Amino acid sequence: DSGVTQTPKHLITATGQRVTLRCSPRSGDLSVYWYQQSLDQGLQFLIQYYNGEERAKGNILERFSAQQFPDLHSELNLSSLELGDSALYFCASSSGQPSSYNSPLHFGNGTRLTVT
Amino acid sequence: AQRVTQPEKLLSVFKGAPVELKCNYSYSGSPELFWYVQYSRQRLQLLLRHISRESIKGFTADLNKGETSFHLKKPFAQEEDSAMYYCALSGRSNDYKLSFGAGTTVTVRA
DSSP, rough: OOOOOOEOSEEEOOOTTOOEEEEETTTOOOOEEEEEEETTTTTEEEEEETTEEEEEEOOOTTTTEEOTTTTTTTEEEEEEEOGGOOOEEEEEESSSSSOHHHHHHHEOEEEEEEEO | OEEEEOOOSSSETTSSSEEOOEEEEOSOOEEEEEEEETTSSSSEEEEEEETOOOOOBEEEEEOOOTTTBEEEEEOOOOOGEEEEEEEEEEOOGGTTOEEEEOOOEEEEEE
C-alpha cells in the first residue's frame, strides 16, 4: 500500500507524558498535514509542511510541535499531555503545495491517542 | 476568516429516500469546496470537488455563491452511503489551508 501510513495505530499514555506520532506520506507527495479529530470539535487543522518547511499553522497548541524530515516523513510531538488531548490524529498528504483541485488530500488511518 | 458550518450532526434517512447534507461557508474571495467521506473502518477520502461538477456515487453538490452554500445531495440513498461526511473549504486568502466542517453522520436505514 503506497498510501499515507501512520504509526502507531493506538497509543495510551498518562497525563504529563510526551508522545510522538509518525506519518509517511504517499509516494511523491511533498505536503503533509496534521489534523486532530475529537468528538466535540470535529476535524481541526493543526499544521502543514511542504518539502520540509512549515507552510501553514492552525490551532496547534504550544505543547505540540511537528517537523518534516528530508525523506518527507513527518512527526507530530505532543508533550505535557492532558486528558483533553485524547483524540484521533490524522495525517494527510498531497502532491501540490496548496490544497487545490488538482491535489486533494489523501488521509492516513489515524492514530488514536488516549490520555489517562 | 474562513469557516465551514454543517448544521446537522446526525442525519437518518430510509433507503431510497433523498438525502441532503447542508454545508454553509464564510470566505472572502473565491473558495474551493470539497466533500470528504469516511466510511466505517476506512480512511477519510475525497468524495467530490465543486470545480469538477461531477457526480460521484450518485452524489452531487452545487456551489451557490449567493447563499454561500455547498449542499450535498443524492436522490435515492443506499445503505452503503452510511458514513461520516465532511464539507471542506480552502482558498488563496487563507493560504490554502483546508478547513473542515464538524461533519454529519449519515445513517441509511433499510
